[in-house]
Structure formats: C-alpha cells, structure tokens
Amino acid sequence: QSTLVVAEHADSKLNAATLSAVTAAKQVGHEITCIVAGADCKQVAAELSKVGGVSKLLVAEDAALEGLLPERVAPVLLAAHKQFNFSHIIAGATAFGKSVLPRVAAKLDVSPISDITGIQAPDTFVRTIYAGNAIQTLKAKDAVKVLTVRGTSFEPAEVSGGSAAPEPLTVEVDKNSSEYIGQELSKSDRPELTSASNVVSGGRGLKSGDNFELLYKLADKLNAAVGASRAAVDAGFVSNDMQVGQTGKIIAPDLYVAVGISGAIQHLAGMKDSKTIVAINKDAEAPIFQVADLGLVADLFKAVPEMTEKL
Amino acid sequence: MRILVGVKRVIDYAVKVRVRPDKKGVVTDGVKHSMNPFDEIAVEEAIRLKEKKIAKEVVALSIGPTQAQETLRTALAMGADSAIHVEVPAGELERVQPLHVSRIISKLATEGKFDLVMVGKQAIDDDCNQTAQMTAAMLDWPQATFASKVEKDGDYLKVTREIDGGLETIKVGVPAVISADLRLNEPRYATLPNIMKAKKKPIKKMKASELGVDLTPTIEVISVEDPPVRAAGIKVDDVDTLIAKLKEAGRV
Numbered sequence: 001q002s003t004l005v006v007a008e009h010a011d012s013k014l015n016a017a018t019l020s021a022v023t024a025a026k027q028v029g030h031e032i033t034c035i036v037a038g039a040d041c042k043q044v045a046a047e048l049s050k051v052g053g054v055s056k057l058l059v060a061e062d063a064a065l066e067g068l069l070p071e072r073v074a075p076v077l078l079a080a081h082k083q084f085n086f087s088h089i090i091a092g093a094t095a096f097g098k099s100v101l102p103r104v105a106a107k108l109d110v111s112p113i114s115d116i117t118g119i120q121a122p123d124t125f126v127r128t129i130y131a132g133n134a135i136q137t138l139k140a141k142d143a144v145k146v147l148t149v150r151g152t153s154f155e156p157a158e159v160s161g162g163s164a165a166p167e168p169l170t171v172e173v174d175k176n177s178s179e180y181i182g183q184e185l186s187k188s189d190r191p192e193l194t195s196a197s198n199v200v201s202g203g204r205g206l207k208s209g210d211n212f213e214l215l216y217k218l219a220d221k222l223n224a225a226v227g228a229s230r231a232a233v234d235a236g237f238v239s240n241d242m243q244v245g246q247t248g249k250i251i252a253p254d255l256y257v258a259v260g261i262s263g264a265i266q267h268l269a270g271m272k273d274s275k276t277i278v279a280i281n282k283d284a285e286a287p288i289f290q291v292a293d294l295g296l297v298a299d300l301f302k303a304v305p306e307m308t309e310k311l
Numbered sequence: 312m313r314i315l316v317g318v319k320r321v322i323d324y325a326v327k328v329r330v331r332p333d334k335k336g337v338v339t340d341g342v343k344h345s346m347n348p349f350d351e352i353a354v355e356e357a358i359r360l361k362e363k364k365i366a367k368e369v370v371a372l373s374i375g376p377t378q379a380q381e382t383l384r385t386a387l388a389m390g391a392d393s394a395i396h397v398e399v400p401a402g403e404l405e406r407v408q409p410l411h412v413s414r415i416i417s418k419l420a421t422e423g424k425f426d427l428v429m430v431g432k433q434a435i436d437d438d439c440n441q442t443a444q445m446t447a448a449m450l451d452w453p454q455a456t457f458a459s460k461v462e463k464d465g466d467y468l469k470v471t472r473e474i475d476g477g478l479e480t481i482k483v484g485v486p487a488v489i490s491a492d493l494r495l496n497e498p499r500y501a502t503l504p505n506i507m508k509a510k511k512k513p514i515k516k517m518k519a520s521e522l523g524v525d526l527t528p529t530i531e532v533i534s535v536e537d538p539p540v541r542a543a544g545i546k547v548d549d550v551d552t553l554i555a556k557l558k559e560a561g562r563v
Contacts, residue, residue: 010476011494039457040390067479067481069453069481070444070447070454070456071447071453071454074448094475095457095472095474095475096475098440098444098456099444099454099456099457102409102440102441102444102445102448103360103442103444103445103447103448103454104448105441105445105448106413106444106445106446106448106449109408109410110529111408111410111529111530112409112441112445113410114438114439114440114441115438115440115529120349120522124533128437128438128538129337129436129437129438129535130322130328130337130435130436131435131438132538133327133328133538134328134330134337134535134536134537134538135535135536135537135538136532136534136535137532137533137536138530138531138532138533139530139531139533139535140530141529141530141531142529147407153446159394165413168546176484177452177453177483177484177487178453178454178455178481178482178483178484178487179467179481179483180481181469181480181482182479182480183476183477183478183479183480184477184478184479184480185476185477186476186477193477199563201325202346214440222563226357230493233493233494234493234494239477239478240459240473240477240478240492240493240494241473241474241475241476241477241478244434247432247433247492247493249475254562255557255562255563261555265327266324272541275562276562277541277544278553278559284546289544289546290543291541291544292544293544293545293560294545294546294547294553295542295544295545295546295547295558296546296547296548296549296550296553298442298549298550303355303550306550307550307553307554310550310551310554311554311563
C-alpha cells in the first residue's frame, strides 16, 4: 500500500496544488512517492526532495514532455505504477491534474474521483456535487484510487524536513498524436488568485474591463489578488483565468470582497468557503448578500474608490 | 469527418437542488431537466464544424432513461443529423459512472468509425470532468480538453484550451476527443421549423449490454447531504463602518 503524488510545475516552480496533494497523501497514511515529469525539472525536483513525508522521488525528464501533454504524461505515470503498484495516485484538482489523472484511471480500468474535499478512510472520500449544493461521501471499490484534490480543503505540506533523493525514470514518449504549441499566460505582479489571502472580485456591475482599474487599486491596498464572476469574463471584461466559480477557480481566502457580483450559485460554489465575505452591490436583494458576512448596499463606483482611499 | 457528440440530461442549471430524505441522492422527480450546458456548447461546435464543411455528419448520443430522447431531440433541432439513445432505466442511472459512459462512447466511436468525439468538459450534476479524458484514453486518441477555440490546421485540429494561468494552444491529430469549455461558442436556439424537422430525424435505440458494456458500479454512495449553511451576516450603512468591522475582525 503506497501513494503516488503527481507533481505539477511551471517555469521551474512547484505548484502549491502539489503540496496540498502531499497533505492528502499523508491523510491516506501510506508511504509517499512523488513523481515529477517535464522537459526541465531539476529545480522542481530539488524543491520536492525537501518536502517532509515524501520517501521516494521519481524524475522523468524528456524534451518531449514540454507542455505536459496528457498523451505523453499519462504513459510516464503508468510506467511508474507498473513498477511500484501504488494503491493511490493523487494530484491537485488543477487544469493539469484534471486532464491527466482521468486518462491514467481509464488505462487502469478504474473510476477516478475528482476534486475531493475530504478523506474519511483510505477508500472513503468526500466531494461536492451540483456546484457545491450537495456533499457526497463515497466509497471507492477499485483496487487503485485515482484522486484529484481541492487545494482549499488541504493545507499545503511544508517544504522542509524531507530528504528523498531524485531517481531518474526513463519512459519512451510517444510524440505522434499531439503537439504542444505554446501558452499565453496572464502576467500580474499581484498575488496569485488560488493562493492569495485576500481577493477582490468584480462582476457584471463593473460595466466594462476598464472599470476593473477601480478593483486593481483596491487590491493593491489590500495586497489582494483580483478575480471575476463568470458574467464579467463572458462579457469580455477580463480574461478566463480570473474566473471564480464552479467551473473557474475554487478559492477560500481570508477575505473575499465581491464587487458588483449578484451571486449566482455557480459563483458561490467558488468562494463560499472564504473566511470573511464582503459584498458591495447596489441591489439589496442580490443573492450574494445571503452569504456575505458584511454587506454594503451602495453604488460601487462611489464605494470602492472611497474604500481604497480610506484603507 | 464524422462527429459523435455526447449529451447528458441533467437537472436544469436554474433549479435549486434538494437532497432526498434517504440521503443517497437529490430529488429528481418532477424537477425540470435540460441538456447539460457544456454539452450544448459541444453540440453547437460540432454543428459549426459541419457548416464550415470540416465535418460531414454529426451524430448525437445520450445515455439515460426514456426522457433522454427529449435531450436528443434538442440536439437534432440544433442541427445534428441523427441520434443514438443508449437506454438506462431511471433507477439504475444514478450508479452509472463516467467510466461506464466512456466505455459506451468509445465502443460507439469505434463501431461507427467516428473521427471526432465531442462532449462538454463536465456535467453540472456530478461535476466529475472525466468523460472526455477517459474516452480518449480508451480509444488511444489524443485529447483536447477545456477547448475555447477549435480550428482546422492541415490534417490537425488546432485547439486553444482554458488553463489555470490563461490559455494554451495545442495541435491534435484526428481522430481525437475534444471537451468544450464555456467560451467556445454561444449555442443557438432551435427554431420552430427545426424543432418540427427534428421530429423526423432518426434516433437509434440500444442497450449498454448490446455494446458489451457492464454497468456494475465501482463506487458506492454512502451519503448525500446539504452543505453547511453560512451564519447570516450583517448589512453595514457606509464604507466607514465596513472598514471598522473589517479592522475589528483583523482582516485589514
């Protein structure tokens, strides 16, 4: 009985979702092996070797793994599984984890379990369904449990106390079926949305992308990340990676300030576990006020600049 | 190119779901259902590929009880050419997992010599986000999940994907599996003449057993419960009070 944690990384940096996956693996309770695959992962491997609780570290480095295409990464994970016969395979519930792990599960002929929020026993897991409107507890009977874990439900493991030495894993990578072309990543000096302690989010009430400038100013005062509702992304005000909600990012910061957001259930699914929720909206009947700890019924174009100035 | 597009009948997105008294699922009887919104986007994209002459034929597939045919009629009214209904009785439906669905889709894709399978990135009932990836694995085809743009590029499809940090572009060879994300397109409404025409389009009925797919569940649902309710908050009158309360709570 042992667990494989699949590391995720970009620009030679380990993604925090991986550390949440390590915490989940610790809760499962078996020995933990971590695997990192990529075109260049020496730096990430060095970081991973420091993570406490990881007893083995596999490194699959190959130029063909650039962009981490699922058709190429899945065979690497399957090769590791063939060698060590893991009982659990775990990754963060990120775009990467969600792309690769179901592919691995299908090859093993088992049902993956997505986006878990709790572990009750090595075979019993908790997850949300219907956009967080119901909580399901389930028992997985398959021999191998393939899980993606929600970052907000598992504290990131400490990057200290570990001493696993990187061991190379060589796998023949099939390069035929797909090709990685490139990424256009949004650049920002502000904290990253999924790990920020404070988040300021805007909705349709902002009326335009230019008006998000008001939120950026407030965010700078609060050292906050900036998010958006689906309505604001669909309207083209801001880019998709800023979307908070059922199908966007699921976050749980200490402080969440919802500005001009009505509070559709799909949005609430992405932020209702925040510790303190503030809502600023001119419509007193907006559903966002039902989850807000502090609600201010006001014109955001007056209230937000005033708040920025007074903080 | 022939496209097989999967459509799931789910509780309508605007319905507030209620947990059943037996705590094993949610109330579905007498509740409005419609096509999973992400699948609607997949159907729309498949039809657009046909309109651009990239695809020749679009076949819609649904797995579910008799009412799944209503969902298929919607896909046919949007412009799909024909449909396949894999019948699963309502009582058994809850136990069907994406693993089973993927097996059915991959069998049909092979038998029907399809070149492209399209589905929504997730269903809004179980929120699993697995079917496209698993179908691709079973078929040994490449996958392009969370697509926000699909273009033809020689023998390949160039797909823009929504990822956590922004957008990613990949090329996949055909045959392939694509899953649709929110911003791929805006699905059309079926017009009355097209709804009438859809009634005459063929729906082929079959059972999972005829495809050799065993629907024995590997997951047991122990309980389904309401989420914890957040304690009611307060309304403040002005920005000064808001900031004072936030300071009190140690948040600013």
